Amino acid sequence: MDDDRKICLIHTSSPLFLSLVNSKIEEELRGTDGELTALLRLVSIRHKLVSREIIKLTGERKQKFIAQELEQNKRLEVCTLQLLEEAKSEVINLKRAKYAVKRYK
Numbered sequence: 001m002d003d004d005r006k007i008c009l010i011h012t013s014s015p016l017f018l019s020l021v022n023s024k025i026e027e028e029l030r031g032t033d034g035e036l037t038a039l040l041r042l043v044s045i046r047h048k049l050v051s052r053e054i055i056k057l058t059g060e061r062k063q064k065f066i067a068q069e070l071e072q073n074k075r076l077e078v079c080t081l082q083l084l085e086e087a088k089s090e091v092i093n094l095k096r097a098k099y100a101v102k103r104y105k
Contacts, residue, residue: 006030007075009046011068013061018049022072029079036083043076 007029009022021042028039050069057065 007079009072009076011072013065013068015049015053018046018053021046021049025076043080 007026009025010019014022025039025042025046028042053065054062054069
């Protein structure tokens with residue numbers, strides 16, 4: 001497991017339910033099962049919660065929340081891009097293996 005995926009998406013302005021969803025996303029990123037369905041669902045829920053929170057907040061609290069969320073989103077983006085690169089690499093390796101098997105037929 002890569003240390004790059006050990007992130008914390010929770011910050012001081014995170015509401016309770018967003019913190020719970022963020023914790024689940026962190027667990028999925030640390031997981032080794034390669035199943036991304038749950039992660040995709042959780043990221044979608046996270047987006048909705050963040051959007052709702054931005055609408056609810058005003059003034060300085062809103063600005064603080066947005067700044068903290070932008071930082072967390074950058075971390076999440078790095079992790080998901082890493083997952084994408086790993087998936088691309090797996091596909092390339094599978095295609096090479098398939099080609100090698102066909103050559104020996």
